[in-house]
Amino acid sequence: MNPEPNTVDAVIDAVSAVFMVVGALMSLAAAIGLLRFPDLMSRMHAATKPQVLGLFLLLASVGLQLRTWWVWPVLLVAWIFQLLTVPVSAHMVGRAGYRTKHLHKELLSKDELEAVVQKAAKAARESEADDGGNRTAR
């Protein structure tokens, strides 16, 4: 037989309460990581926790508490847009942080970007030199 409605309600309440507490602890973990990690890259690692998993848990708890079906697509839209936009800002911040040398090189286990950046800088310098030569020839 179907379980009692009160039991189902209590279970849904308990699940959403656990989701809310864990989602809030994600924010707390991000703040602790921001305060204690040594450089920008490791702080970026900590900062993504409330943005993705924390938001997912809290939106799920909103959907569970309201007990209506039509809110779930809206919550899904909010989460998918967060998933699409967070990597963009993380990419830009990480790129700027690498190029302005806001990182501790000795803490990196592997640096695959260094060769690419050196090559791009060399190519830019050479094209600049070519332009200068043309301008003086003219």
Add this chain to the structure above:
Amino acid sequence: MMGLVLTLTAVALALAAAGAIIRIARGPSLLDRVLAADVLLAILGAALCIDMAVNRHLNNLMLVVAISIIGFIGSVTVARFVADRREQPSEP
């Protein structure tokens, strides 16, 4: 039970917001401050979601969706300009 959950999450989010604000104030570089401001925005969204879930209303839903859609523009803009400004003098 919801009162206890609300107390726990309020304490956790208040401590998290305090930590993010301390990092905004202390942060050695501009990018650290931008990152901490992003985290502060995520904490604000979390508080809005918890308010909706505990009090069972949907008044903040559009605000949460808007934050998740356009919240990244600020940090992208700042990262773009800080990259341009610091790169020029270090080039030989």
